[in-house]
Amino acid sequence: MGLELDFLFHPRSIAVAGASSDPQKRGHAYVDALLHHGFPGPVYPINPKGEEVLGLRGYTSVAEVPEPVDYVISSVPASAVLDLVDDCAKKSVRSLHLFTARFSETGHADAAELEQEILRRAQRAGIRLLGPNCMGVYHPAKGMSYMRFSKEPGSVGVLSQSGGNLNELLYVMSMRGVRFSKAVSYGNAIDINEADLLEYLAADPETSVIGGYIEGVKTGPRFMQALRDAAARKPLVLQKGGISNAGTRAVASHTASLAGSRQVWETALQQSNVVAVENLEDLGDMLLAFQFCKPASGHRVGIYGGGGGRSVESADSCENAGLTVEPIPEELRREFRQRGSELADWVSNPIDGSILPGTGLDQETILRLMAKSPNYDMFIVSASELWNADNPKSLARLMRSPHAFLDMAGELDKPMALVMNDTVAEHQWQNEFLAEMRRKAVEKGVPIFPSIRRAAKAMSRMATYYKNRETE
């Protein structure tokens, strides 16, 4: 149930209409991406002269290809699409992805009419349409992609009405350690739409977290039901594009979508236990948190703040984000006193690392004790100390403690997040330290957030999702 669209992600062969040997053309990038990702079936370049592209034999039409063609990517101009549909019909093509744009989104009546005619002809021929005006499918396990992204498959599935936003999400979040099961940019959605894709990802066994960027909905009640069903099974994070007046105007000229009322959206998402986000930054943060974190049992957070000011800001940010900054319980205090000096009582939550030397306590011991306490549901630890080191040696010393936290995280049965600024640094050796820390965090399943605010917000919303799901 729900996997009706499976054929879209498992074509045996793909033809690229408008394939070109010019590396600046999209019709080149589609062929390149399939080769780069090692698509296992045949790829057929189609262009007017049947020219070879990237070493692959070309054909002048889809119908000319001697073998079966399951999937066609269209990078031809809008005016050539009707002929392409007829061509696809002859070959019993199952899916036609229209990268081709300039249809209803232009606001021109004739372009909108052409779009409708394309839909009618495709439906008559039993061809399902993806788009138009979209980047298409990324399915790394099957070697399908439209750009050179990570080849490594993962568990996060994404539907996005914007191709550019999906590119940004795939690129930036891959660097931060997220790996994707399937991602689809679906544009104007004249046939395959948000409900089809959401139902599919909810049922897909490869997908355990779902993210979405949606501008408008074609299928009101069905989509609302799909939201509820999906969020009951898997964490579902959605950005609604076009929530403001100006945004509403912008979605009309982007994907010809009707944005819908802000209030209706917000109510629907909240009632369905969907994590609603306002921007791509938050969307990425939530996917990262859900991919890596064990479900939090509540909102009580133990914090290693780093210095004093950061500890204060950590406390403020966590409480503002809805987390409870739980004071050190008396039984832990006693343990601190046994191990530490008379200054042990000075230690509190957030832990200010700068006061520890000489107290007989260190941050790792304290965190390990807190991790065992039933009073804490999760941990947020700070490692943003890049600027306190003038050279690689002193930086290595400063990074000992974050490394120890990451080792600890692997053993914990509670979620932990690491805060570390990831702004491009002045020196390459600093960037390399960041990259190494990032690799280790991914290995240990710890999400890294570039600011306390973002860590606190993501971890709190993650806990809320699981709490709501439990009480439903």
Added chain:
Amino acid sequence: MGLELDFLFHPRSIAVAGASSDPQKRGHAYVDALLHHGFPGPVYPINPKGEEVLGLRGYTSVAEVPEPVDYVISSVPASAVLDLVDDCAKKSVRSLHLFTARFSETGHADAAELEQEILRRAQRAGIRLLGPNCMGVYHPAKGMSYMRFSKEPGSVGVLSQSGGNLNELLYVMSMRGVRFSKAVSYGNAIDINEADLLEYLAADPETSVIGGYIEGVKTGPRFMQALRDAAARKPLVLQKGGISNAGTRAVASHTASLAGSRQVWETALQQSNVVAVENLEDLGDMLLAFQFCKPASGHRVGIYGGGGGRSVESADSCENAGLTVEPIPEELRREFRQRGSELADWVSNPIDGSILPGTGLDQETILRLMAKSPNYDMFIVSASELWNADNPKSLARLMRSPHAFLDMAGELDKPMALVMNDTVAEHQWQNEFLAEMRRKAVEKGVPIFPSIRRAAKAMSRMATYYKNRETE
């Protein structure tokens, strides 16, 4: 008037008590920082054996130094500070900066009593105290610093009750192009306090923008007056640390401060036209915006969104942040039509760059026309396309347009902000492109923000500050 503290920033000579030849010690870093920044007067290392540090002759006490000593940095243990004060008194030292910590902030009564005794003795000797429990003064024009920061002076002045937060601000914001006039970490503030420093920075001709991180206030009514006076003269951005319950507890153990009521703070800041921020990220963003931007005449923004989805998100983020995403006025439409094809009417604000090819219009022409229109007060343009390029050559092509925007910004009499993701990238050539773009933006006076949300928020608050100041 207001420059009473000027002596603190202009010592003729500095002694470092607790100076050490061990590079891991703070007493080493203070000497190193003064040498690195080229402090023009003599620097005297003081330690028990009178040992040389970094090639400078050492002394066993301040009193032993044969020349006058204006300023002393204390990196000795708390128990040694009373003797140090007596020693300073003999030499008629004017300022004693106590990096030394573990006083009232520990919560121990004897430590708090010691702190008071230090204050009494210093006052009797006419010595002004900075701290204790603080990093001290950064005044690059005068070669004063406590760490190796940028040597280049600028116009942003900062007071911070946290040394760690100030380090982060100086480091991260220097990379983003902010240059500082004077910055002071002032810790427990038993003598020199927030009001002294704020009054000074408000009067200081080197300072044209003020930022602050404050945990507690020693001087209620005087500080409130200083807030009003400062914000009426210069943009003033403040983060109040310890605004939550957990934060209130944390400030007590950090700088022994009384956090004060959230509501009182918020009201005071609002009534004084102070830009109140909740975290270091926003503090940095606002200082960047104020340093670079010409005062905005209003909140109407023209946006180059990049792709369609980013344009939608730009519209949503700007409107949510209080900006007005002004539609293209009819007279501009006419210009577009004259220059463009039948698709010219498709172009709107935000400008979706992906629809422009073939319309006869390009983003630079459109932005130049919008810049001349009285309907726009500011511009936010997106350049976050790093992920759309597989190699340096295609990246260079993608960066042509952001470069053109930066050139344009230099000629505009309206503020412009650039949005560009600054996450450390996979390849070093990508990081180098980011660095180059950053250098050029600094040269042209354009703030770069890593997300639309942050650009919109900072630009809107900047405009609000100037609007409020005008109507007062």
